[in-house]
Amino acid sequence: MQTGKTGVNVKRSIWIISGEASGDVYGAKLAAELRRLAAERGDELTVSGMGGPKMIAAGIDIRVDSTELGVVGVIEVLKHIFTFIGIFFRLAGQAKKERPGAVVLIDYPGFNLLFALMMYWNKIPVVWYVCPHLWVWGKWRLPVLAKICTKMLVIFPFETEVFAPTRLETEFVGHPLVDIVEERRNPEIVRDPASFLLLPGSRTMEINFLLDPMLGTVAELAKKHPALKFHIAAPREKIARLCREKYARYREKHPDTPEVGISCGDTSDWQQRAGTGLAASGTVTVESAIAGLPLVVGYKLNWVTILLASLVVRLYRGFFTMVNIIANREVYQEFLQHHFTPKELVPAVEAILPGGARRAEVETGMAEVKQLLTPNSSSAGRQAAEACYGVLEEQPPR
Structure with missing residues (x-):
């Protein structure tokens, strides 16, 4: 049996803290790679933390289920503030008592910056994986982050430049979705040019703000392109149920709205099957680019939130959609707030339908983005796990 660097079996413990659907996927992948590394070294590794269904399925000892904690906006966060406070102090207390070798x-x-500070005060090493977008809303926090973190693992190549002025050890490990999308690719699925996919988001707030304009866009597209078939892919049943309810109410008011299928948990299949799509800005746009699905992208927030955000948030490279930021040009046409309307969305969608004026341009851009997100060696998940394990091995064995 292999043994750790000390020549004997070493018991190690690591925590992974995730609060959103995308982080839940990354956390599950990271845990699997960490366990592989531990087995190769002959170590005994315990993985605990906060996460959702993917991390639970990965066998992580979940202390807090974060399934419904992914809220966006000042008003939305304030509604759940006491829940967040309770979770924060409970987790911090457990970490202080158990003293894991590292916290990822x-x-x-919003949650993890404070948690990192708490871990720093308690002398527990912090590895930040998928760094916060401080280059958009908080460059002034870079020195603080550099002080309280042991290591920063970034998934976008330009982010190493952001942290260059600090002394924080920063490593580009590649985007985990490159591995994940390829692993779940189904070779039997053939892209259907007539299939149109709606991705209205993973949060209740996003469905409430975005689905109606999406359905209005669908109604207009159906009139002009009757061969199109429409489908909504939801990430989980609660969101699928909300989509069904809102679709039914919308169709009562607008009987000419075409049939729209609604499913749950099969987004990756639809990203391979659909010919074109309309999506909420977020991680799903990066996932779609890797899968090769041309999109039009948009977002809407509560007006109070957007006004407050405008005081601190600046568009990076002139865009808010991550695919465009990575490419440093407009791959996916994007629409924010009052621009997210059928009047503006319909012509943008028509331009990327098969045979559309921008179709080839978008396909080329998606391929470039995938290449930029691919690490130079091994896989993104493996590189991230090796970086985290390196921090673990610097700590005294338990």
Whole structure:
């Protein structure tokens, strides 16, 4: 049997903290790779933390189920503030008592920045995986982050430049979705040019703001392109149920709205099957680019939230959609707030339908983005796990 660097079996413990659907996927993948590394070294590794269904399925000892904690916006966060406070102090207390060899924080900056500070005070090493977008809304926090973190693992190549002025050890490990999308690719699925996919988001707030304009766009597209078939892919049943309810109400008011299928948990299949799509801005746009699905992208927030955000948030490279930021040009045409309307969305969608004026341009851009997100060696998940394990091995064995 292999043994750790000390020549004997070493018991190690690591925490992974995730608060959103995308981080849940990354956390599950990271845990699997960490366990492989531990087995190769002959170590005994315990993985605990906060996460959702993917991390639970990966066998992580989940202390807090984060399934419904992914909220966006000042008003939305304030509604759940006491829940967040309770979870924060409970987790911090457990970490202080158990003293894991390292804590890996995945994105989720509102919660994780404070958690990182708490871990720093308690001398528990912090690895930040999928760094917060401080280059958009908080460059002034870079020195703080550099002080409280042991290592920063970034998934976008330009992010190493962001942290260059600090002394924080920063490593580009590639985007985990490159591995994940390829692993779940079904060779039997053939892209259907007539299939149109709606991806209205993973949060209740997003469905409430975005689905109606999407359905209005669908109604207009159906009139002009009757061969199109429409489908909504939801990430989980609660969101699928909300989509069904809102679709039924919308169709009562607008009887000419075409049939729209609604399913749950099969987004990756639809990203391979659909010919074109319309999506909420978020991780799903990066996932779609890797899968090769041309999109039009948009987002809407509560007006109070957007006004407050405008005081601190600046568009990076002139865009808010991550695919465009990575490419440093407009691959997916994007629409924010009052621009997210059928009047503006319909012509943008028509331009990327098969044979459309921008179709080839978008396909080329998606391929470039995938290449930019691919690490130079091994896989993204493996590189991230090796970086995290390196921090673990610097700690005294338990």
